[in-house]
Amino acid sequence: MGKTDEMKWSTLYSSRVASMGHSDVAEMLKLSERPEVISFAGGLPDPAVFLLDEIKDIFQEVLRERGRAALGYGPTQGIGPFREWLAERMTGASRPTRVTECLVTTGGIAAVDLICKVLLDPGDVVIVGEPSYLAALHVIRSYQGRFAGVPLDGEGMEPDALASVIGELKNRSLRPKFIYLVPSFQNPSGVTIPEDRRRKIVEIAAQNHVPVVEDAAYRDLRFEGEAPPLLASLDPLNVIHINTLSKTFNPGIRIGWVTGPEPLIETLALAKQGQDQCSTTIGQYAALAFATKGLIDRQITRSVEIYARKRDAMLAALDKYFPEEARWTRPEGGFYAWITLAGKIDTEALLPVCIEAASVAFGAGPSFYHNRQGKEHMRLCYSYVPEEQIEEGIRRLGALLSGIMIGETP
């Protein structure tokens, strides 16, 4: 039955299934699950950051105070008081926001899904960084979007390079539908776009009538230095801001949001009617209680402590064990360091070998490229792996890489 059955279904599939390809996310999560493997692959929060006791109390409180209202359907846009809190939070981040400019979503990727549903026809162009967040690439592929890539450097997307890509598209009569960016502690590179570049990027985008989608998933996890302004604060009319509570509350509850101009938010809400109707009611009330008790801030403090220590452990181990030809980013926050190896190493080919020979996993570069380039790169996530395993994992990985560089077969 297996084969015939598979063939039968595949004849029914939409053309977007072929565009989706396979899932790098699912494969990375699987690698993270094998107990003997030290995994720098999946981009997961450390469970130690969750405020378990406080969350227990909050669920009791929500069910006691909101009662059965916490269990029914909620409005598609999100429950009123939670949207009010979102509007206040965005206003506090210098993006003055009305409640009607906020839409609650079922996590951050659901927000990207809605934006693509509303903006992309097959063949439409989206501008992305090289590299980019792989789940966002997956969503764009699933809407049969085409990519125009802009290479990133140590300060993220370079404005002149962006302008020239937009110019080339214009010469081919193509108007990109949006620019997708993770401006702070980018996934996968860990780099942050500084303020001057942010100002230039939103200016170029506005001049060319191309909206910017700003994914701020990691922004609150800053270990040191000053936060540059939100893109959404620099151009509220042309920036679609998306965010998630997965890092500042927990991912198990599935809450994210979009902030943007009201006409767009209304259309996204219409699309959400056909995505999941509404996001979790009890979860939104719990998130609201968590936020208003100051626990988001407390969790951020705890997270920054834990992740900064892990980042330090990883950077120290990289200095100690990685071959001198290798280069890496030094993230000021977030989950990821990004490694550039000598050109002859193919990280995609290396990954299965590395898991077998060294029991270490990482994110291979091509997973993060719209065009599957970037074989000389790897993403190392320090957030999830136990702190005491970081040095050993990097030591093994470094030994393997050094061996390859001098011509050993691993």
Add this chain to the structure above:
Amino acid sequence: MGKTDEMKWSTLYSSRVASMGHSDVAEMLKLSERPEVISFAGGLPDPAVFLLDEIKDIFQEVLRERGRAALGYGPTQGIGPFREWLAERMTGASRPTRVTECLVTTGGIAAVDLICKVLLDPGDVVIVGEPSYLAALHVIRSYQGRFAGVPLDGEGMEPDALASVIGELKNRSLRPKFIYLVPSFQNPSGVTIPEDRRRKIVEIAAQNHVPVVEDAAYRDLRFEGEAPPLLASLDPLNVIHINTLSKTFNPGIRIGWVTGPEPLIETLALAKQGQDQCSTTIGQYAALAFATKGLIDRQITRSVEIYARKRDAMLAALDKYFPEEARWTRPEGGFYAWITLAGKIDTEALLPVCIEAASVAFGAGPSFYHNRQGKEHMRLCYSYVPEEQIEEGIRRLGALLSGIMIGETP
């Protein structure tokens, strides 16, 4: 700014936005919210059915026993033990099911969204009943599907009519991608397809290589009589079964599922990576605890008691107050009765008048028709309105209708 801004965004929209039209669901829910209105419009559960104290205990238990694992990301397909429970439940309903044939979704509509994402290219044909569940119509429209309608009678979809629609499509070289059905206590008509028709429908579907999507959202809410078999039990290889815990646990938690052949489930999971990555972890653990403690069954018993009384109150009031030209279904379960009025009444035009003049709301027929026909019909939902308001609401509505029939202007 308003107008310009709206125009600016609309030039960026995908062609599917035009297909989506406006949202009948959102408007119906809004009508249900006005406190002075007796609303038979929204298809909501009675909050009294929720087992609030038990749910409070379960959240404590889950956070105590599963700890931080309940707060992290879960697998895209759903957490293992919950999928095992789903597989057992489906097997118990005579559809022998492996865990790998189950995918957890963020409610029932998210399942329809995934199915359309995987199966529909723009212009692809879906066979639906006349009338049909309006949110499913919205999803299909958002994927730019085309509709082929099959009129329903008091026993749901008539197999010969289905066969002839498929035949006509075949003559035009069109192969429908699937048939969408709510076989038990259909939304909106309240009718249930009897066993002999079910057998014929799945046979016709299989002969013509057209899968059936069986939406079993209301099936467990049977007040009387014997349940006919699941379509999925009659043809496990060709029926995609979707279901939700919104009626048997609560909608605030957002959990549904799809059961179907494994190759399809894998592709739906790939699509879910780009929809919301995973459904709520804490919610799945809570649902599992609720189910294994026998509380789903207890909630079903309680729901059936409450909804059967409300159904009885509505049918009695309809007999007493509705004009004799009107006809209606007598549902054996679920949330809805379906009214057929004399041809000269246009329920869509009547609705705003009725809310103003009589403070009563209902679902206007055209909302449930892919082609916006059905003006002579209305859906009356008895599940949500307080029992003591049912007679008064139907009395007012009946008086208004009787007046129109003798030529009064309401």
